[in-house]
Amino acid sequence: MENAKTISVLLLVTFVSVLGNGVDSKLKAGQTLSEIDRRLKLLNKPAVKSIKSEDGDIIDCVDIYKQSAFDHPALKNHKIQLKPSVDLLSEELDRRNESPRPVMMQTWQKSGSCPNGTVPIRRIQREDLLRAASLENFGRKAPEIPSSVNKTNVKETQFMSFNDSKPLGFPPIVNRSAALLVTVGYNYIGAQGDINVWNPKVDLPDDYTTAQIWLKGGPGDNFESIEGGWVVNPKLYGDKLTRLFVYWTRDGYKSTGCFDAICSGFVQTGQIALGATISPISSSGGSQYYVTVGISLDPNSGNWWLKLNGNVVVGYWPGSLFGYLSHSATIVEWGGQVYSPNVKKTPHTKTAMGSGEFSHSLQGSACSIEHVRIIDYSLQLKYPQWVGTWADEYYCYDAYNFVEGYTTEPVFFFGGPGQNPNCK
Numbered sequence: 001m002e003n004a005k006t007i008s009v010l011l012l013v014t015f016v017s018v019l020g021n022g023v024d025s026k027l028k029a030g031q032t033l034s035e036i037d038r039r040l041k042l043l044n045k046p047a048v049k050s051i052k053s054e055d056g057d058i059i060d061c062v063d064i065y066k067q068s069a070f071d072h073p074a075l076k077n078h079k080i081q082l083k084p085s086v087d088l089l090s091e092e093l094d095r096r097n098e099s100p101r102p103v104m105m106q107t108w109q110k111s112g113s114c115p116n117g118t119v120p121i122r123r124i125q126r127e128d129l130l131r132a133a134s135l136e137n138f139g140r141k142a143p144e145i146p147s148s149v150n151k152t153n154v155k156e157t158q159f160m161s162f163n164d165s166k167p168l169g170f171p172p173i174v175n176r177s178a179a180l181l182v183t184v185g186y187n188y189i190g191a192q193g194d195i196n197v198w199n200p201k202v203d204l205p206d207d208y209t210t211a212q213i214w215l216k217g218g219p220g221d222n223f224e225s226i227e228g229g230w231v232v233n234p235k236l237y238g239d240k241l242t243r244l245f246v247y248w249t250r251d252g253y254k255s256t257g258c259f260d261a262i263c264s265g266f267v268q269t270g271q272i273a274l275g276a277t278i279s280p281i282s283s284s285g286g287s288q289y290y291v292t293v294g295i296s297l298d299p300n301s302g303n304w305w306l307k308l309n310g311n312v313v314v315g316y317w318p319g320s321l322f323g324y325l326s327h328s329a330t331i332v333e334w335g336g337q338v339y340s341p342n343v344k345k346t347p348h349t350k351t352a353m354g355s356g357e358f359s360h361s362l363q364g365s366a367c368s369i370e371h372v373r374i375i376d377y378s379l380q381l382k383y384p385q386w387v388g389t390w391a392d393e394y395y396c397y398d399a400y401n402f403v404e405g406y407t408t409e410p411v412f413f414f415g416g417p418g419q420n421p422n423c424k
Contacts, residue, residue: 053108061114072264139262180335190296190375200352208233217324354415359400
């Protein structure tokens with residue numbers, strides 16, 4: 001009998017030890033569960049109401065005045081702006097020859113809504129932090145590091161020309177591959193585009209893929225950027241679903257900014273949850289779905305506002321977060337980007353961009369951005385005067401600004417499958 005009890009105790013101790021090792025194996029160096037739980041308390045503000053979404057997310061309805069945005073030192077005495085003072089992102093488009101477009105929705109909205117005076121914020125969970133390389137870098141992009149062009153496994157600097165003008169050279173960036181439509185050189189105070197919504201394949205654990213708009217200012221090695229679009233990022237979100245995201249940085253992703261509301265900065269005012277899944281998703285040869293992403297500077301407050309589908313206000317990046325972008329951007333980019341340790345080298349990642357098809361497969365197959373627009377100090381929403389296309393790895397992901405006829409506006413197509421017979 002004593003032997004049986006001893007064996008039972010040993011089995012129990014062994015089970016607890018294995019379970020503990022299983023948890024500890026997920027912890028990175030220097031991290032403990034208590035540290036992770038303390039970080040969770042800082043990230044997740046008290047909820048007035050919580051909504052369990054069918055996709056597994058929990059959406060917390062947080063008092064608009066108690067959201068984490070106001071933890072940022074630059075926003076210590078910030079007075080919240082509930083809506084833009086002017087509407088710079090309104091335009092009557094001629095859609096007579098277009099099929100009706102269903103309104104984008106977020107999956108969590110099927111399960112409820114947040115009460116007045118609160119904003120929906122996707123809850124960060126313990127598993128999210130356990131996947132991170134470190135607590136300090138959770139929710140942040142890696143810094144942009146130019147590659148040395150004399151390395152044999154990196155393609156040399158590529159060139160982009162604007163409207164057939166003299167080409168400009170850009171050095172390749174480590175771990176990133178982009179396919180873009182770019183306009184540069186003016187003072188831009190807004191940009192917009194209808195971004196085709198897809199769910200591309202993500203191959204490796206650290207990979208992610210986006211379709212988005214960037215507005216940038218400042219020097220190349222320390223630029224400022226505000227960004228919005230959709231992303232598939234399993235390491236950050238824990239699944240391979242297509243999600244709405246925003247991002248900001250004021251130092252080239254070195255130490256400031258983050259995705260969504262993971263750090264303080266972006267002020268939410270509307271009923272859209274950053275980082276939440278979106279639907280419906282386009283299908284090859286089938287229905288095509290879009291989310292219109294518009295970002296504009298409020299000339300009266302200096303805040304950069306994000307709106308979706310023309311009139312859905314999400315929130316804003318306070319102007320006090322920035323230096324160069326406090327008055328305007330000098331570069332606007334539309335397109336996609338794949339982040340992976342296995343871009344620009346062999347073997348190449350199989351993570352796809354856009355729909356996973358190359359740009360020349362065009363409408364219904366390739367991912368597109370339609371009704372590309374900028375705003376300058378004329379306060380007019382218009383197609384850019386000067387544009388150029390860019391692809392870091394043309395045989396992996398490419399870009400094509402397609403014009404069907406002299407009287408039609410260009411449609412920008414981009415994307416690709418990653419690794420393929422011509423991209424090894």
